[in-house]
Amino acid sequence: MADNSSLVGGQSLRRINERVIIVQILVMIFLCINLLLIMTFFKKECFYKTTRYVLFAVTLMSDSFLLFMSNIMLIFSYFELTMPVWLCIIISAVVILYFTVTPVTLTVMTLERYVAICMPLRHGELCSQSSTVNCILIIHGFSSIPFIVVIAIFFASASLSFYTQYRVCSIEIFILYRWQDDIRAGVYQFYFVLMCITLVFCYVKIMKVAKAASGEQRKSTWKGLRTVILHAFQLLLCLIQLWCPFIETAVLQITGSLKLFLFVKYMNYIIFILAPRCLSPLIYGLRDETFVHALKSYDFFGLSKRNI
Template identity: 30%
Template structure:
């Protein structure tokens, strides 16, 4: 998840900065940036669903958790997620390659998806995929959350781990809602741009911050603070810094009083 978000942020920030500097970008470069950004954006909710399933197995099938959720199977699952997302999006590139003349890829455009993949059915396909991704991941999160919640009520000994797993799946749900903003924001942005056409650049900048930066900024903070080891070292370093600052401040006050 961290690697995926890092790639996504790096590519989208580069694309955003280049669009502001040059405004028009070569179609070939723009196509590469758009595809990588779409790959990583679609990966995020699927990875969240996979993490929720892992928590469900850990709570509802704890004895088989070590056998099912191995490191090798995790790598295989990550590869499958990337393969599915890449294959579904590469079809846009091949359709564009077949429908557009070669000279089109040597021209320069403002780097937006609709300016590159202009074939009429591609927009419908994108909306269908958005709905499919959202539905599958949402159903997965609801199912795993309900199963973990029922398991937590039935447990008489290890309710703490079940409660933590339930809270983790709730966080996955919150992250999913934030990730889903990337699926609906083009429609919202289009409506706002029609109302305020003179501020289209400001609207795109604001939606980029809210849709792409904010969810990925909150994610490591939330998970970092929830981790016990990270929280322990954070408190330790914070308290040590306070201890270092306080004696030096007292020493300065003593020196001032002596003078």
């Protein structure tokens, strides 16, 4: 293992530096796009009075926060910068929370499309402003369960002296024993199954309405169906991330190559963390005519309105 570390630190140092730089560029691009969309959201009153746009904004802010915090943890890990365990616990707990908020919000957004298409007469009642506020609270409450479970079993297992130690911060700091990892995996797999059932249910119901619809209603319904499909793809990428630690551990145990392990970990970060977060602006930003029109109404920094 020491030889592998030497190899990665010596011959492959330039390549790893390039990878870190690429990640920083991608994170900055996504954060700038998200910031622009968030500013556009707050420019028009109709956006923060409409449920789907409010949920879209929640997703953007959740993704932005997660990208920012996980990128800081990535930099600390790459340069092997240590911090007190108690501080790492706080940072990691927040990351775990917002890692779950995004897929839960996507599931709720799919349900909103189901209500809009399959129960249009009740859409105004079920998706009112007060209902949207309650929905956001429920999303964060439901998303808190995994991180509460992880924190609880960690506190029950860690000694008091462990909190004063200095370590490189990562999510794996919560895993002291194998059974803790099994419990965490079980909780996330339950979420995975529950969200998949919800997506399939909404897809089947909307598909039935789409086949029976005609004219303008048919066009609107099929657009909603495509949105559900994009949500499903985005959600799948988010949830596959739950399996990444198992894949990375298996690669290291089977091959014993730290170089391959770091490459797999890097690709997992790009595909299953960065990629799903760049789909939100596409699904509810650039595909939505109202939002695109509002986006064009302001200059690049969203500070002054253009005459169009």
